[in-house]
Amino acid sequence: MCELFAMSASAPAKVRYDLDRFAAEGGERHQNRDGWGIVISDGRDAHYFRESEPASRSPLDRFVRMHSTPHTLVLAHVRRASQGDRTLANTHPFRRVLHGRLQHFAHNGNLDGLERMPEARRLSDERVGDTDSELAFLLLLDRVTREAPDASRSDTRFSVFRDFCRDMARLGPANFIWLDGDVLHVHADRRRYETEHGLSEPRAPGLHMLRSVRGSLSGPHECVGAAIEAVPEHMVVFASLPLSRGPWEPLQQSTVLAVRAGEIVHQEQIA
Numbered sequence: 001m002c003e004l005f006a007m008s009a010s011a012p013a014k015v016r017y018d019l020d021r022f023a024a025e026g027g028e029r030h031q032n033r034d035g036w037g038i039v040i041s042d043g044r045d046a047h048y049f050r051e052s053e054p055a056s057r058s059p060l061d062r063f064v065r066m067h068s069t070p071h072t073l074v075l076a077h078v079r080r081a082s083q084g085d086r087t088l089a090n091t092h093p094f095r096r097v098l099h100g101r102l103q104h105f106a107h108n109g110n111l112d113g114l115e116r117m118p119e120a121r122r123l124s125d126e127r128v129g130d131t132d133s134e135l136a137f138l139l140l141l142d143r144v145t146r147e148a149p150d151a152s153r154s155d156t157r158f159s160v161f162r163d164f165c166r167d168m169a170r171l172g173p174a175n176f177i178w179l180d181g182d183v184l185h186v187h188a189d190r191r192r193y194e195t196e197h198g199l200s201e202p203r204a205p206g207l208h209m210l211r212s213v214r215g216s217l218s219g220p221h222e223c224v225g226a227a228i229e230a231v232p233e234h235m236v237v238f239a240s241l242p243l244s245r246g247p248w249e250p251l252q253q254s255t256v257l258a259v260r261a262g263e264i265v266h267q268e269q270i271a
Contacts, residue, residue: 002092002108003240004207005076005226006177008184010234010262012070016227034079035091038064039104039179041073046102050091072261075179077106089129093179094137099151101181103141107133108191108206108240109173114139140164140178154183158258158266161185165256166270175206177238184259186238188251205250210237212262217246234262 007015017038036058037050055061055078077092092106111132114120123138143164148156157180165187168174173192178185188207193200210217212235219231223243228235236259242248254270 002080002106003078004106004108004175004177004238005074005240005243006179006184006186006238007074007228008236008259008262009072009232011232012072013232013235014068014070014229015074016068016229017065017076018225034086035088036061036076036078037091037093037106038076039074039093039095040069041071041182044102044181046073046104048093048095048104050088050093052086052088052091073179073182073184075104075106075177075184077108082110085130087129090131090134091129092133093177094134096137096141098141098144099149101151102179103137103181104179105133105137105140106177107136108175109189109202111136111168111171111174113171114168136168136174136176137178144180151181154258154260154265157183158185158256158268161187161258162256162268162270165189165254169254169270173202173206175240182260183265184236184238186251186255186257186259188255189253191240204253206253207238207240207251208242208248209251209257210239210242210244210246210248211235211264221246232262236262236264 033054035052036055040047049064051058075093093104096103114132120135120139126138127134143160148160169189174189176187190202190204191206192202212231215233217231221228221231256268257264258266
């Protein structure tokens with residue numbers, strides 16, 4: 001049961017992070033964390049930090065918290081290993097470069113049988129680690145290369161992502177966040193929830209969304225594990241569970257979105 005967090009904003013916003021507290025309050029109260037990672041935008045490039053150890057005892061995590069700068073895009077993941085050992089190679093978000101754009105990808109769920117798909121099997125040797133999540137990322141980028149190489153066509157890239165999500169959700173819970181340059185793509189599916197009796201079976205919602213449109217959400221805004229000091233005019237935040245008392249929206253299962261500069265540019269419900 002991993003935890004996801006992402007933000008897209010119309011103007012740089014300074015966000016303070018405490019990923020260990022975010023994971024604990026977000027649902028991982030009684031389980032060990034198996035690594036963490038965060039991507040923070042910086043123009044066409046991005047700062048990229050990952051560790052396979054829990055953030056609670058990480059000097060690198062403390063460094064990231066102490067040296068945060070304003071930014072428009074962020075993607076964070078706290079891992080609970082379900083496939084693959086606890087190693088750096090298996091730690092999300094995963095990174096590649098495609099068509100001169102940085103690509104980052106994080107996943108919450110399990111995709112049982114992915115390695116048996118002929119389309120995915122030929123990409124297995126391209127993995128650095130051995131997770132289903134990284135293999136799914138490679139499969140997505142392979143489809144983008146073949147079907148939507150023009151990065152300026154956001155509608156085509158979105159269509160490829162939508163169809164990819166439909167295929168992956170047949171294999172198991174598939175909450176995805178894909179950062180394609182400056183465009184944040186999101187797929188909300190199902191997730192396991194921690195109950196007094198242990199972990200539940202996967203159920204919706206897999207992700208929640210918080211939106212600020214034309215300054216509707218006043219700042220500073222305090223979340224569990226994150227604090228946004230000044231909320232931009234347009235901002236969209238995604239998280240596995242609501243992290244504040246703000247107007248979080250549970251995303252219906254099979255919701256697919258694309259967000260740029262804090263505004264939703266594409267949204268569909270997969271049939």
